Amino acid sequence: QAVKLKYCFTCKIFRPPRASHCSLCDNCVERFDHHCPWVGNCVGKRNYRFFYLFILSLSLLTLFIFAFVITHVILRSNRKGFLDALKESPVVVCFFSVWSIVGLSGFHTYLISSNQTTNEDIKGSWSTKRGKDNYNPYSYGSIITNCCAALCGPLPPRWVQDKRMTSCIASIYLSPHLFSPSSVSESSLCVLVRS
Ligand SMILES: [Zn+2]
Ligand SMILES: [Zn+2]
Numbered sequence: 634q635a636v637k638l639k640y641c642f643t644c645k646i647f648r649p650p651r652a653s654h655c656s657l658c659d660n661c662v663e664r665f666d667h668h669c670p671w672v673g674n675c676v677g678k679r680n681y682r683f684f685y686l687f688i689l690s691l692s693l694l695t696l697f698i699f700a701f702v703i704t705h706v707i708l709r710s711n712r713k714g715f716l717d718a719l720k721e722s723p724v725v726v727c728f729f730s731v732w733s734i735v736g737l738s739g740f741h742t743y744l745i746s747s748n749q750t751t752n753e754d755i756k757g758s759w760s761t762k763r764g765k766d767n768y769n770p771y772s773y774g775s776i777i778t779n780c781c782a783a784l785c786g787p788l789p790p791r792w793v794q795d796k797r798m799t800s801c802i803a804s805i806y807l808s809p810h811l812f813s814p815s816s817v818s819e820s821s822l823c824v825l826v827r828s
Pocket of ligand 2: 669
């Protein structure tokens with residue numbers, strides 16, 4: 634399946650497949666999922682698994698707290714009555730937290746199992762409504778392989794050069810297709826010549 638490459642006028646590069654420009658982070662993000670206001674960062678290719686493990690552990694925590702809040706309400710209602718016990722406990726807050734966070738984890742589990750991003754799911758990029766030929770070319774075809782690839786696969790190298798690293802060895806990881814000639818710095822040129 635052919636995937637169109639779009640040109641980003643802000644970053645002045647042809648975006649790699651699945652990349653999107655984030656206006657808040659002001660750069661293109663590979664395998665862009667979404668910009669998360671909770672963590673104050675974009676969720677993309679290199680941090681998606683950590684984001685998923687974060688919301689998964691958060692769901693377990695909210696379930697744990699909710700279970701004990703319910704136990705607390707039951708024990709208190711024996712002495713004070715159900716309504717008074719309900720007023721004194723944060724059961725309503727816990728109830729909504731459980732639904733929203735567990736729901737979010739469930740949604741991301743579905744995305745991982747089908748190798749989709751939130752951005753692609755919202756846009757309906759691989760929706761069957763668009764026709765039979767519109768299959769997801771990034772899916773490995775099996776839920777287990779998709780999960781393994783997303784959670785246990787090798788972590789791709791970073792393309793952005795760390796400003797603190799001035800040695801040439803650090804710039805080996807720069808990908809030639811990601812920058813335009815005007816953005817080649819002296820240190821990256823140094824590597825290009827050497828290699
Ligand atoms: Zn961009
Ligand atoms: Zn962002």
